[in-house]
Amino acid sequence: MAPRVMVLPLPEQGHVTPLMELSHRLVDHGMEVTFVCTERTHALILGGLGHRTNGYEALGGIQLVAIPDGLADGDDRRDISKSLAGLSWSIRGHVEELIRATKVKWLVADATVVGMCYEVAKKLAVRIACFSPMPAAYLGTLLRIPELIADGFFDDNGIPKRQGAFLLAPNTPPLYTAHVPWGVAGGPEVQLTFFQNASRNAQAARLADMVLCNTFHDAEAVAFELYPEILPIGPLFADGKTVGQFLPEDTRCIKWLDAHADNSVVYAAFGSTTVFDPSQIQELAEGLELAGRPFLWVVRPDFSSGFGGLRKAWFDEFENRTAGKGMVVSWCAQQQVLAHRAVGCFLTHCGWHSVLEALRNGVPMLCWPYFFDHFTIRSYISDVWRTGLAMSPGEDGAISKEEVSTMVERVITDHVIGERARILGDAACRSLAKGGSSYENFQKFVNILKATL
Structure with missing residues (x-):
């Protein structure tokens, strides 16, 4: 036995x-x-x-x-x-x-x-x-x-x-x-x-x-x-x-990624517990749109309590407006997504497991921490490893659409950050090899x- x-x-x-x-x-x-x-x-x-x-x-x-x-x-x-x-x-x-x-x-x-x-x-x-x-x-x-x-x-x-x-x-x-x-x-x-x-x-x-x-x-x-x-x-x-996902994975996004150029897609996902208020979700959505790059965005059913009435109508209209540029899913196979050649940056809440998946694949990150260890991890990414950048909230504590757009462009076009991410990814793979x-x-x-x- x-x-x-x-x-x-x-x-x-x-x-x-x-x-x-x-x-x-x-x-x-x-x-x-x-x-x-x-x-x-x-x-x-x-x-x-x-x-x-x-x-x-x-x-x-x-x-x-x-x-x-x-x-x-x-x-x-x-x-x-x-x-x-x-x-x-x-x-x-x-x-x-x-x-x-x-x-x-x-x-x-x-x-x-x-x-x-x-x-x-x-x-x-x-x-x-x-x-x-x-x-x-x-x-x-x-x-x-x-x-x-x-x-x-x-x-x-x-x-x-x-x-x-x-x-x-x-x-x-x-x-x-x-x-x-x-x-x-x-x-x-x-x-x-x-x-x-x-x-x-x-x-x-x-x-x-x-x-x-x-x-x-x-x-x-x-x-x-x-x-x-x-x-x-x-x-x-x-x-x-199978690794115990709490939600069914939408596998359509892999074929969607296949149709895009290398390092061109912004992948945005905020884990299983992060919650945004409706106004912050709107700023994030409009920031992704303003950036003008293809994006894959994970929006859980409980990502906000504000999806209802006019708010839902607004989000539906956003999805229709950006259908040719972005894709919104409720959950996805993140390991496959972050390993995909098309992903050029990861907009993340700085959950450690998500960050490790990005590190292993050499993906630069844009940090939007929520609580607990997320702030320590943000410091690792932006200050110690320098494999990504940190978002800066305004005086009201919110992240503006202009900040989202600007920082997405900075991190996805910064070749030095990209090279550091690849070097650390190679180190991660070496640590796992015999x-x-x-x-x-x-x-x-x-x-x-x-x-x-």
Whole structure:
């Protein structure tokens, strides 16, 4: 019987996908994987498979197991604070039951939930690999929370005591006290909840048997000098395999891209949780139109609550007006899109998994960060790697259509940025090839798993 590993992601697309990619890699090395997700996430993954209703076969033998998320039927599962609170009190018991039932010896836990199940796993003599779907620099910041408090950057509740930005070390992305890693919209109680959760996860990560990160050495060389315990094993990908998409992929866009010249298309996508207000969506739409370049734009059904009445009529008219130049889809196969020769720049919310997909393919980026680690990643792109540019909001905090148009043209025509992106993409590919640092680190992880399962 093949050894079995349990994998536990945060129930969000940007966390499910890299852990699903990691699961495929483990299956390729002769292991069986129990992939634990909430009931809502389970339903979304199966829905995203479309006509491929046999999830076990579609996922290459990865076994999906659903657990309750701790919320009531009427609760808003888009509310990150509520979702985190529900998961925090419900996950322990369910993970304990599954460990006893499957008799696994290793739990690969997302760094954002590892603190919720650490004590249960250790009680049952299960070893833990903490996996970070975020940059090593971001994870390292969380690991240094006690030092940051002692140095006077934050108080004991995670509230900034200084203003502006500071560096943990030269050539690392700056940390902005206004954009703390646990910062979300909400009052002091919400902020405190996220800070406490971040602190708990950081403590569990420190005590884990292994700490893995979806990144590669050349992207974050200084971070690995600061945090040598973190092993880079990325960029993870699973070309041609199902990776747990929450929405059905519109594959028409690949043929649409085929009809366009190399490096000519602007690809705009903002992940699975980013939400814009209607006026900002209008500025973005008109900015893409004003740029005059072909564009592929992913607009989720829940991208804004403002699509209704006249607003929907306006957007329909925009689509009709730009039909010869742009294409709007609700979701797409992003790995295929970013690997396509026609894509010349990626307008992104700076989600780490999306950025890694762009890096691997040498695609320049235009940054529009939303929350959490997005600001750290923006700094990497625009200041450290210099493989893209950052958008500048106006005094009202919004991005104007003129800014969108101007910055799209700048990033897509800047050959120096393009060359840096290609160089970093080559480095990413070397890290994954036999003998590369990510390749060797993953082999080390697999050998340890096999020796102890």
